[in-house]
Amino acid sequence: MQLDRVSVAFGAAVALREACLQIEPGTRLGIVGESGCGKSMLGLCLMGMIPDAGKVSGSIRLNGKELAGAPEHVWRRHRARDVAMIFQEPMAALNPLKRIGDTVMEPLEVHEGLSRSAARARALALFDEVGIPDPDSRLRQYPHEISGGQRQRVLIALALACNPSLLVADEPTTALDANVALRIIDLLVRLSETRNMALVFISHDLAAVARATQQIAVMYGGDIVERGPTAQVLGAPRHPYTIGLLGARPGLDNRGRGPDGRRKRLVTIPGTVPPLFELPAGCRFSGRCTREIASCALQRPQPLALGAGQVAACHLLGQAHAGAGAS
Amino acid sequence: MGYFLFRRTLGFVLTLITVSVVVFAVMNVLPGDPALTILGIEATDEALDNLRRQLGLNDPVHVRYLNWVGGALTGDFGTSHSFRVPVSELIVERLPLTVSLAVSGMVLTIILALTLGIGAAANHGKPGDWGVMFIAQIGIAVPSFWLSILLVLLFAVTLQWLPPGGFPGWSDPVGALRSLVLPTAALALVQGAVLARVTRSSALEVMRLDYVRTARATGFSRQRVLWRHVLPNAMVPIVTIVGLQFASLVTGTIVIENVFYLPGLGRLIFQSISNRDLPTVQALVMLFAAIVVTVNFIVDVLYVLIDPRLKGRN
Amino acid sequence: MARLVVRWPARLPVNLMIGALLVALVVGVAALSLIWTPHDHAAMTIRNRFQPADGVYWLGTDQLGRDIVSQLMVAARNSMTVALVAVLIGGSIGVALGLLASALGGWVEDLIMRVADIGFAFPALLFAIMLSAVFGPSLTIAVAAIAFINIPVFARVARASANQVWTRDFVAAARAAGHGRFAISRDHILPNIAAPVIVQGTIEFAVAILAEAALSYLGLGAQPPSPSWGRMLSEAQTLMFMAPHLAIYPGLCIVIAVLGFSLLGDGLRDITDPRLKRRRA
Numbered sequence: 001m002q003l004d005r006v007s008v009a010f011g012a013a014v015a016l017r018e019a020c021l022q023i024e025p026g027t028r029l030g031i032v033g034e035s036g037c038g039k040s041m042l043g044l045c046l047m048g049m050i051p052d053a054g055k056v057s058g059s060i061r062l063n064g065k066e067l068a069g070a071p072e073h074v075w076r077r078h079r080a081r082d083v084a085m086i087f088q089e090p091m092a093a094l095n096p097l098k099r100i101g102d103t104v105m106e107p108l109e110v111h112e113g114l115s116r117s118a119a120r121a122r123a124l125a126l127f128d129e130v131g132i133p134d135p136d137s138r139l140r141q142y143p144h145e146i147s148g149g150q151r152q153r154v155l156i157a158l159a160l161a162c163n164p165s166l167l168v169a170d171e172p173t174t175a176l177d178a179n180v181a182l183r184i185i186d187l188l189v190r191l192s193e194t195r196n197m198a199l200v201f202i203s204h205d206l207a208a209v210a211r212a213t214q215q216i217a218v219m220y221g222g223d224i225v226e227r228g229p230t231a232q233v234l235g236a237p238r239h240p241y242t243i244g245l246l247g248a249r250p251g252l253d254n255r256g257r258g259p260d261g262r263r264k265r266l267v268t269i270p271g272t273v274p275p276l277f278e279l280p281a282g283c284r285f286s287g288r289c290t291r292e293i294a295s296c297a298l299q300r301p302q303p304l305a306l307g308a309g310q311v312a313a314c315h316l317l318g319q320a321h322a323g324a325g326a327s
Numbered sequence: 328m329g330y331f332l333f334r335r336t337l338g339f340v341l342t343l344i345t346v347s348v349v350v351f352a353v354m355n356v357l358p359g360d361p362a363l364t365i366l367g368i369e370a371t372d373e374a375l376d377n378l379r380r381q382l383g384l385n386d387p388v389h390v391r392y393l394n395w396v397g398g399a400l401t402g403d404f405g406t407s408h409s410f411r412v413p414v415s416e417l418i419v420e421r422l423p424l425t426v427s428l429a430v431s432g433m434v435l436t437i438i439l440a441l442t443l444g445i446g447a448a449a450n451h452g453k454p455g456d457w458g459v460m461f462i463a464q465i466g467i468a469v470p471s472f473w474l475s476i477l478l479v480l481l482f483a484v485t486l487q488w489l490p491p492g493g494f495p496g497w498s499d500p501v502g503a504l505r506s507l508v509l510p511t512a513a514l515a516l517v518q519g520a521v522l523a524r525v526t527r528s529s530a531l532e533v534m535r536l537d538y539v540r541t542a543r544a545t546g547f548s549r550q551r552v553l554w555r556h557v558l559p560n561a562m563v564p565i566v567t568i569v570g571l572q573f574a575s576l577v578t579g580t581i582v583i584e585n586v587f588y589l590p591g592l593g594r595l596i597f598q599s600i601s602n603r604d605l606p607t608v609q610a611l612v613m614l615f616a617a618i619v620v621t622v623n624f625i626v627d628v629l630y631v632l633i634d635p636r637l638k639g640r641n
Numbered sequence: 642m643a644r645l646v647v648r649w650p651a652r653l654p655v656n657l658m659i660g661a662l663l664v665a666l667v668v669g670v671a672a673l674s675l676i677w678t679p680h681d682h683a684a685m686t687i688r689n690r691f692q693p694a695d696g697v698y699w700l701g702t703d704q705l706g707r708d709i710v711s712q713l714m715v716a717a718r719n720s721m722t723v724a725l726v727a728v729l730i731g732g733s734i735g736v737a738l739g740l741l742a743s744a745l746g747g748w749v750e751d752l753i754m755r756v757a758d759i760g761f762a763f764p765a766l767l768f769a770i771m772l773s774a775v776f777g778p779s780l781t782i783a784v785a786a787i788a789f790i791n792i793p794v795f796a797r798v799a800r801a802s803a804n805q806v807w808t809r810d811f812v813a814a815a816r817a818a819g820h821g822r823f824a825i826s827r828d829h830i831l832p833n834i835a836a837p838v839i840v841q842g843t844i845e846f847a848v849a850i851l852a853e854a855a856l857s858y859l860g861l862g863a864q865p866p867s868p869s870w871g872r873m874l875s876e877a878q879t880l881m882f883m884a885p886h887l888a889i890y891p892g893l894c895i896v897i898a899v900l901g902f903s904l905l906g907d908g909l910r911d912i913t914d915p916r917l918k919r920r921r922a
Contacts, residue, residue, distance in 0.1 A: 047544055072549070079546030087544075092537035096636060097559050106555075107545045142635045158545065342759050349763075350771065358775045468899035470851055470871075472858050473892035476878055480885050491881070571761070578764040582855055586878070597859065600774045608774040612767050619762045 006058035013276035030209035033219035048075030084159035088171035090151035094143040101139025149180035221284030228310030244269040404610035409602035425591035432514035439519035444526025466520025529561040570626030657908020663901025671718040680708035724849035731791025739799025760793035783862035802834035843906035
């Protein structure tokens with residue numbers, strides 16, 4: 001799947017600005033950012049499920065086929081079969097009135113035309129694959145009768161039902177306990193590897209993304225500000241926002257004392273994310289950035305390749321680059 | 328589940344008893360002397376005494392109440408003063424027409440409300456939605472008897488397709504059905520307007536929920552998502568309103584029978600008022616109230632069937 | 642919590658404005674009929690029966706030669722009076738019961754609300770039928786029946802709103818200051834549940850107009866010669882083949898009045914209940 005300069009606008013509010021992404025089969029891409037940065041909008045873009053009021057521009061290609069602006073019935077043919085999605089609240093995402101077996105069997109019967117017994121067999125296999133114990137009796141239960149982690153596994157089973165080549169997971173672990181979340185992440189990684197299925201893992205949790213993905217895209221205010229291999233971006237962040245985001249993470253290396261002997265403090269990004277319709281025109285991060293220069297607020301920084309697959313959009317990096325090239 | 332049913336059943340029985348006490352009190356205690364009410368002030372003392380004895384008015388009030396309830400439970404509602412036959416006979420004779428009208432009205436109401444309500448919700452904010460909302464808003468303000476008159480003006484007086492009223496009896500099935508078309512339509516259009524609004528807002532509420540997004544993400548067609556995922560979940564408030572509306576459906580049936588001169592229970596009740604036939608009025612009011620209470624009870628129990636989440640709860 | 646103190650939105654909802662306009666029209670006409678009608682509404686001139694609409698009789702005359710417009714105007718006044726009296730009586734009793742239930746709680750609250758539930762099972766029509774069978778039909782009975790069905794409606798609204806107010810700090814402060822439950826209900830709870838009660842009252846006003854029309858149509862409400870939209874319709878129905886237009890105007894009046902009050906009620910709810918507004922957005 002390939003996104004080229006995809007933007008989503010709700011009237012004057014731009015929820016996503018010229019996003020470019022390439023998702024290769026079997027790879028795992030993480031999308032991180034604070035709430036309201038447009039990462040969920042990006043996920044919905046991959047499903048063709050932008051709300052009616054949103055205007056989509058740019059190019060969304062699935063296996064070479066252009067889907068941007070395609071009508072609902074065209075998208076519908078690709079959902080579940082090519083791209084599937086799981087959501088943050090596993091309780092809310094399951095129809096409370098349907099037995100979970102019926103929920104998972106429904107796409108098999110509707111999309112694949114399987115008989116009830118064949119669909120049942122497939123559902124059992126899927127439950128087994130996603131690690132739901134005692135699948136036989138689980139099929140007959142209702143969502144409110146099972147735990148949050150089990151519900152998320154049911155949703156994953158539902159998403160996998162028609163063997164999609166891309167799975168979009170929007171904050172799949174946020175509503176879960178930490179240890180349950182870890183097991184769900186490991187499950188997603190394993191499924192991606194065994195099925196050669198691409199995974200887009202959307203989260204605000206850097207540790208989760210680090211564990212789940214090979215590639216990462218950092219978003220702020222509707223822009224992808226930095227992307228590249230996960231280890232590279234998290235290990236050597238170049239964009240001031242990514243640096244701030246890593247600094248704001250309570251982690252092991254923030255503890256104790258620094259080399260200067262002073263107690264290390266949790267570095268936070270000053271200010272708060274402005275509402276979508278009040279975002280600055282140039283770099284979205286200007287106004288909060290500690291290293292801001294004059295052109296930041298006015299001109300939009302272009303993505304700049306920094307080697308090793310790392311790309312960041314920041315005027316400072318452009319200057320440094322230009323300076324290096326001139327000397 | 329068992330405890331829930333027990334509590335609801337107990338409440339249902341208590342409600343029925345309370346309703347019967349109210350009906351009995353209003354009809355027997357308020358007038359002072361029912362015999363005088365029935366016969367009027369020009370009646371002779373002898374006639375009054377006879378009627379008092381016939382109605383059992385010389386017994387104490389609680390004995391009369393128990394006699395009445397006991398009789399009603401065994402299908403004996405006393406004797407109609409004006410028709411001089413058992414009230415139960417009058418009821419059995421007229422019940423089929425009233426039930427046909429109420430049931431066909433209810434069915435048409437639900438069909439109209441679900442199609443229009445879900446259709447409007449699916450086209451939220453578009454002209455179709457506005458159209459349904461506009462019609463529903465007007466429909467709520469239109470009295471059923473005026474709508475009936477307008478329907479009669481159009482289809483009976485002007486176009487002459489259907490009879491303006493009256494009922495030929497069940498021995499003429501085609502004629503009987505023809506004479507039920509306009510009453511059913513009048514009943515359902517008004518009731519349907521209220522229910523369509525509820526259906527729409529309930530469906531809109533459900534459509535915002537995550538599992539509807541899941542269903543869409545699973546690639547189901549719009550129709551499938553609407554009817555298989557949204558509608559069942561929207562049913563709980565709809566069933567509530569259907570239950571609450573049943574009282575107004577009963578009222579509507581009584582009114583409509585009088586508009587179209589249909590010889591059902593609703594017409595009987597008005598004939599009995601003009602005839603000062605207290606035993607018949609009392610029996611019919613109790614019957615209608617009991618039907619409303621029973622339907623509300625059934626609706627309460629239906630929730631549990633619709634929503635599995637309630638099964639485990641008390 | 643909905644409170645009477647409302648910050649007025651920059652733009653009033655459309656339903657509120659249309660509703661207010663229709664209500665003003667109906668109430669204005671009803672008030673006008675107190676001092677002026679084009680003709681004497683009860684004056685019969687058999688010579689002038691079934692007059693078409695013209696400069697003298699704006700909507701024509703009926704089977705007894707009475708002016709339609711004048712009758713409609715007086716009927717508006719009667720309808721408003723019935724609705725007002727019935728809603729005021731039923732509302733006062735209902736609000737008092739709701740406040741009592743909320744103030745005392747426990748089994749009193751359970752009992753009052755359970756009885757209110759039973760009241761819901763009793764349509765106004767059945768109540769009017771019983772009373773009419775006993776006392777003979779009259780407008781008083783129609784008013785009593787409509788007032789009666791309003792009691793449980795208002796009891797529910799008042800109790801639900803009052804229960805919310807009881808949890809607030811200023812009520813706790815009043816209790817700490819040693820005020821009794823009834824004094825608090827009167828001084829603190831009642832003013833704060835005014836908004837939902839007024840909203841409900843407006844909607845019930847529409848219901849009452851509709852109920853009065855139905856009862857009068859069935860002969861259980863306004864008795865001749867007092868004009869009523871419902872009774873005008875029942876008379877017009879018998880003349881449908883001769884003068885179909887007589888069956889149009891009273892019905893339109895009912896629709897305008899009911900629509901006006903229900904739109905006004907919806908609109909008032911929209912601006913007084915922030916919870917609902919957020920859901921609509």
